[in-house]
Amino acid sequence: MAELPRHRLGDLERKLLTLYSLRELGPCTNLQLIAFMVENDLMNYFDLQTALHDLCQNSQLARDSIPGDDRYEITPLGDEAIGLFMKRLGESAVQRVQQAAPGFREKIRMQREKFASISHAGRNEYHTQMGIAEGGMQLMRLDLSLPTADLAERFRAAWPEKAAEIYSFILSRLSGEDLL
Numbered sequence: 001m002a003e004l005p006r007h008r009l010g011d012l013e014r015k016l017l018t019l020y021s022l023r024e025l026g027p028c029t030n031l032q033l034i035a036f037m038v039e040n041d042l043m044n045y046f047d048l049q050t051a052l053h054d055l056c057q058n059s060q061l062a063r064d065s066i067p068g069d070d071r072y073e074i075t076p077l078g079d080e081a082i083g084l085f086m087k088r089l090g091e092s093a094v095q096r097v098q099q100a101a102p103g104f105r106e107k108i109r110m111q112r113e114k115f116a117s118i119s120h121a122g123r124n125e126y127h128t129q130m131g132i133a134e135g136g137m138q139l140m141r142l143d144l145s146l147p148t149a150d151l152a153e154r155f156r157a158a159w160p161e162k163a164a165e166i167y168s169f170i171l172s173r174l175s176g177e178d179l180l
Contacts, residue, residue, distance in 0.1 A: 009043065009047065009093075011054075012085065012088055013088060013089060013090070013093075014043060014047050014048075014050070014051040015051045015054060015055055015060075015081070016081070016082065016085055016086070016088060016089045017042060017043060017051075017089060017093055017097070018033075018043070018048065018051040018052060018055060018061075019055065019060060019061070019074055019078045019079075019081060019082050020082055020086070020089060020094065020097055021033065021036060021037065021042070021097050021101070022061065022072060022073065022074045022078070023074050023078075023079065023082060024097050024098065024101040025101055025104060025105055025108065026073075026105065026108070027071055027072065027073040028071070028072055028108065029066065029069040029070065029071050029072075030052070030069050030070045030071075030072065031069055032104075032108055032111070033048065033052075033072060034048060036100070036104050039100075039104075040096050040097070040100045041096075042093060042096060042097065052072060055078065056072075058077070059075060059077050060074070060075055060077045060078035060081055061073065061074060061075060061078055062074075062075050110160065112133060113132060113133055113134060114130075114131075114132055114159060114160045114163040114164075115129075115130070115131050115132075115133065116128065116129065116130040116131075116155075116156040116159040116160070117129050117156065118149070118152045118153065118156050120149070121145070124147050124148070125145055125146075125147070126145070126146045126147070126148065126149050126151070126152035127143055127144065127145055127146070127152070128142075128143075128144050128146060128152045128155040128156050128159075129141065129142070129143050130142045130144070130155070130156070130159045130163070132163050132164075132167055139167070140167055140170070
């Protein structure tokens with residue numbers, strides 16, 4: 001038997017939920033916002049993309065292009081819209097955002113501090129770019145050329161857990177001092 005369709009938010013509610021989520025999370029990339037909405041069963045991909053487009057067109061969100069993604073941030077007009085129409089947003093959605101936002105903000109912070117991505121440079125060449133940043137300053141960046149997508153993905157996935165250890169090792173070896 002087919003599942004009954006879930007209740008879908010109206011256009012205004014989708015926009016408000018997107019604005020409210022960004023206000024609670026702070027600036028986010030498109031991928032981070034998709035993950036937040038989907039993981040917390042707030043909105044599907046297509047509705048989110050439509051809301052983001054409309055909110056940018058109305059200057060309620062600012063969009064900056066960054067390598068491989070877009071970064072969104074709420075504007076004063078977006079804050080004003082939340083103030084005017086917040087009561088139209090369901091209490092359960094507001095509570096889900098409030099409960100999930102602190103943990104997700106921490107996840108975003110960790111992604112900013114220990115970042116990793118993959119690019120495909122040719123037939124058998126994949127680059128895994130990995131780095132560590134602190135307080136907005138990039139401390140280290142590695143770009144490794146690897147022969148397969150699988151190996152590049154394994155390096156990318158292992159980076160957050162191993163980054164501090166690798167960074168300390170490199171500093172220790174290059175300085176000639178035992179920092180470990």
